[in-house]
Amino acid sequence: MFKKILIANRGEIALRVIRTCKEIGVKTVAVYSTADSESLHVRFADEAVCIGPPSSSESYLKMSAILAAAEITNADAIHPGYGFLAENAKFSKLCEEHGIKFIGATAEMISQMGDKASARATMKAAGVPTIPGSEGILETFEEAESLADEMGYPVMLKATAGGGGKGMRAVWKKEKLRDLWDSARQEAGAAFGNEDMYLEKLIEEPRHIEIQVIGDSFGKACHLSERDCSIQRRHQKLTEEAPSPFMTPQLRKKMGEAAVMAAEYISYEGAGTIEFLVDKHKNFYFMEMNTRIQVEHPITEQVIDYDLIYEQIKVAAGIPISGKNYFPKLHSIECRINAEDPFNDFRPSPGKITTLHIPGGHGVRVDSHVYAGYSIPPNYDSMIAKLITTAQTREEAISKMRRALNEFVIEGIKTTIPFHRQLMEHPDYIAGNYTTKFMEDFEIQPVEEDE
Known part of the structure; x- marks a missing residue:
């Protein structure tokens, strides 16, 4: 096992990795830009290194600065989180050349699956259905x-x-x-x-359904079932759920087998996601592969009781996986809470959070790096929290989400909470009757200011 891991990211995902590292006794190093000096991931890591000014190109995307931080702190591994350098083949290769383990895919795998045309040809050769x-x-x-x-x-x-x-x-x-x-x-x-x-x-009435996979360094892979990510705006996911209300046991089995076949064909190492488009007739087609942890990984963790970050770290350390495929025992929904104004075309709303109340209770999880008094910088992605509810059934998970959204108070900025409240009341969403086109017809209704 590693002695010290540097997290080459920021915000909630950096904090998420730090938490697992603390639980397994691994020391952590946070890196941060000057805009993130007050972020929780900086406070909770064992060590923290400033790597540059607010601009991503001069901080979180600056490979030389991150590698220097790893070397001066004697980190033996780097976890890239998602975004930034998580799927950068050059960075993966540089880590290898510097004797630092990149907790993610190899440079070759990232290159092979990162180019969509190449990925499609590879999956076709593997026998995975392609569009x-x-x-x-x-x-x-x-x-x-x-x-x-x-x-x-x-x-x-x-x-x-x-x-x-x-x-x-x-x-x-x-x-x-x-x-x-x-x-x-x-x-x-x-x-x-x-x-x-x-x-x-073009696939008509498509669902965006992804299968979570884990592969080890011995050529073995398994799947952890599916997530439905069809509620999107401009190809950006807004909410996700596991399992998909569209799925049948037969389709889940077929898609899971295809995903494992895809991962083992390329000897994939690490956590990854095989993304499919599924048409109204339940035909599924490979769309792309994400060679990293996903934003929405918590819902998979909730429905199968599995720490995906820990599994990433174990695989990177050379520990083999069990090879067992997992199927959902519960139902989990995630709402992405973004610092955006849903009543103004989801315009970003950076600024200082004056009041914050996080919901709680049975089956409620919040992954976030913000707190009352925290100032959200305008330089990065607008997601500030993920609200996850888990229950025995989909109906119970929706009901729990409604309650949690009503408890969630964030003042000082605009957020997407009002949108999610309305989504949870929409009859088509409640019925599980939605596709990737859902948001084209969704009209958020104005609410009173004190709501």
Whole structure:
């Protein structure tokens, strides 16, 4: 086991890793920018090193500063959390070259699965169902046009280096293809420095269902069942649940087997997620693989009673997994609490939290790094907490979530709590009748200021 782990991240995920490390007797090092000097992850780590100014490029993305912090504190491993450098092949390789264990995928695996066209080809070779589409990067617009005609509309243009919805365009009619091709390439070039595109058949009424996997250094993998992440806005998840209300035991078995097959085909090491689109007929198709821990990992932990961070650390230390697949015993829902104004197009709302009351009670979990008096910097992602409720049934988990949301008080900034309250009362959500298009028709209703 490692003696000391540096957490190359911030906020709630850094605090989450620190907590598990403390429980297993491993020392921790926090890194922080000057904007995060008052964050809880800095206070609770055994050591803390400032790595630069507020800008991510000069702090949390600056590999040399993070590696220097690891070396001066004698950390023997680095946990990257999610975001920032978690899926950066170069950083994974640099850690290896400096004799520091990267608690995550190898550089080769990140490269193989990080490029969407490469990942799709790999999964196809592994026998995992993939969405019909181009075999690789489209060289010309004419190639895209010909393939779209062959598959039939609607189709989806995707940037091969994409993420967060950047460089993605749904094309419903042939007449729109040229304009959308040009705009997607332009957006992808600006966001990723790479204009390469590929084309897929558009899946109608899709659910976004992901399977959590763990792989060890001995080539063995297992799955920890599914999460439904279909409630999204602009391809950003708002709430997730496990298990999916859309799932059947037969579909869960098939998707779990496909995910394990995918992980073992590439000898995947660490925690990862195989993401699928599932159509209304329950056909499922590989979408992408995330080679890191996910924001929504707590709901999986809750329904199978399993510490995913501990498992990541054990696998990185060379400890084999049991190889057992896990299936949900309970139902868990996560609401992402963001510092955003849901009544103003979810505009970011950084600032000082003047009052904070965290909900509690049986089956309520809150992962957060904020406190009363804490100032949320404008430099990073707007998520400030994750509210998770767990119960015997979905109906009970929703009821518990309603109660917890009503207890959750955050003043001084705007948050997404009012949106989540309305979501938990929406008849289609309550019925489990939703797809990735749900938010296109959802209209948040105005509420009185004191609510």
